[in-house]
Amino acid sequence: MTRCYLNAMAMVSAMGDCPQAAYRQLTAGAPALSTSHSFSPEDTLPLGLFTGELPVIQLPERHWHSRNNQMALLALEQIRPQAEAAIARFKPHRIGVVVGTSTSGISDSETDLKQRVNTGELPPEFDYRQQEMGATASYLAAELGVSGPVFAISTACSSGAKALASARRLLRAGLCDAVIAGGVDTLCHLTVQGFSALEAVSDSPCVPFSHNRKGINIGEGAGLFLISREPGEVELAGVGESSDAHHISAPDPSGAGAVRCMQSALRDAGIASDAVDYVNLHGTATALNDQMEARALAKVFGEAGVPCSSTKPFTGHTLGAAGAVEAAICWLALQGGGAPRHVWDGQADPDLPALDLITASQPNTELSCALSNSFAFGGNNISLILRRVV
Numbered sequence: 001m002t003r004c005y006l007n008a009m010a011m012v013s014a015m016g017d018c019p020q021a022a023y024r025q026l027t028a029g030a031p032a033l034s035t036s037h038s039f040s041p042e043d044t045l046p047l048g049l050f051t052g053e054l055p056v057i058q059l060p061e062r063h064w065h066s067r068n069n070q071m072a073l074l075a076l077e078q079i080r081p082q083a084e085a086a087i088a089r090f091k092p093h094r095i096g097v098v099v100g101t102s103t104s105g106i107s108d109s110e111t112d113l114k115q116r117v118n119t120g121e122l123p124p125e126f127d128y129r130q131q132e133m134g135a136t137a138s139y140l141a142a143e144l145g146v147s148g149p150v151f152a153i154s155t156a157c158s159s160g161a162k163a164l165a166s167a168r169r170l171l172r173a174g175l176c177d178a179v180i181a182g183g184v185d186t187l188c189h190l191t192v193q194g195f196s197a198l199e200a201v202s203d204s205p206c207v208p209f210s211h212n213r214k215g216i217n218i219g220e221g222a223g224l225f226l227i228s229r230e231p232g233e234v235e236l237a238g239v240g241e242s243s244d245a246h247h248i249s250a251p252d253p254s255g256a257g258a259v260r261c262m263q264s265a266l267r268d269a270g271i272a273s274d275a276v277d278y279v280n281l282h283g284t285a286t287a288l289n290d291q292m293e294a295r296a297l298a299k300v301f302g303e304a305g306v307p308c309s310s311t312k313p314f315t316g317h318t319l320g321a322a323g324a325v326e327a328a329i330c331w332l333a334l335q336g337g338g339a340p341r342h343v344w345d346g347q348a349d350p351d352l353p354a355l356d357l358i359t360a361s362q363p364n365t366e367l368s369c370a371l372s373n374s375f376a377f378g379g380n381n382i383s384l385i386l387r388r389v390v
Contacts, residue, residue, distance in 0.1 A: 001193035004168045005232035006225045011328040012071055013221035013315040014048035014217055026340040029360055031313045033217055039192035046205050048219020048316020063129035069139045072184045075222040082226050090177035095146040098166045099137040102320030105130030106187035125238055133286025136184050148176050156376035159183055161323025161384050162280030165239045167227045177179035182224035183324035192218050200286050207344040208283035208310035209290050214282045219316020223324030234331050237387040238269030244379020250288050257381045262300045265383040273301050278339040280326045280372040283310020284317055298353035305356040309342035321375035327384055330370040334388040361365030
């Protein structure tokens with residue numbers, strides 16, 4: 001089977017505007033959440049806000065101008081030289097773009113619709129196309145001038161990871177020679193208040209797998225990769241997907257779907273569970289998700305366990321971007337950054353199987369293989385295995 005490689009990586013999150021900034025935060029074990037009431041007027045909540053400057057979109061068409069696309073552009077600029085080299089080498093029609101998102105430009109539409117409520121008129125710059133799920137993928141294709149397959153994945157919190165899996169399928173099918181793929185999501189009232197209505201949001205920094213966990217902190221961010229068949233330092237070695245169809249928002253408490261997708265990823269990569277050096281947990285800090293994931297890990301990795309951590313205390317839950325942002329964190333770990341630590345209150349839940357959570361006292365070791373989990377609404381599950389090429 002054709003091997004596919006993550007040749008270049010870009011990341012934007014609450015940790016900063018580039019992978020180097022994220023590496024510093026992860027190494028220091030310093031979460032970067034902000035407290036804000038911008039998206040919840042009646043409550044001040046911890047959020048994974050990106051507080052840096054976003055670039056100005058130069059394309060003149062109004063429908064490209066959204067915060068989500070600005071976030072995507074900031075990430076793209078980090079890998080533009082590699083992307084443009086691939087375009088020159090393979091030609092524009094052989095380059096694809098796949099982007100996972102759950103918000104697209106909804107935050108911009110919220111502002112415009114608020115004006116309509118207050119004045120009875122939409123602002124002249126309003127364009128419905130800003131909030132279409134495919135808007136960011138189409139924008140990146142227009143920005144780069146490529147004409148290969150371009151589409152979006154919107155499967156809630158598995159979207160960014162599924163974009164990487166889709167990119168690998170495009171390459172293996174011979175439809176593309178390179179793909180820009182990942183996830184981009186920006187904060188908006190819809191998601192913050194929607195998750196609050198589900199009673200899934202914590203009013204304090206999240207503590208995944210703790211007895212005291214109360215829910216998620218919503219975040220925003222972008223993770224983009226240039227993926228091709230050309231050998232690179234990190235391979236997308238395994239993909240496993242499953243669908244529980246257990247409940248519209250709650251996971252199957254047995255963890256059966258999570259077990260299936262992790263085992264499928266291991267088979268796809270051609271490795272046993274003991275070859276995995278690190279697992280980036282979905283680890284949302286909700287009662288049901290953490291329960292399910294802990295049970296699933298115990299079944300897949302057995303009594304020996306596996307070093308693992310949830311990085312959502314650093315970034316917040318970036319929803320449609322989470323799978324790509326956390327794959328980017330695994331990419332950093334494989335490139336010499338070491339496995340990120342698990343930031344929490346240290347109060348283990350006695351009702352959960354014990355996990356080998358990485359603490360500050362554990363030394364960083366060289367990693368060769370990392371698994372990243374993303375579990376979404378409706379039991380839409382995916383596990384990715386990234387492997388360092390020796």
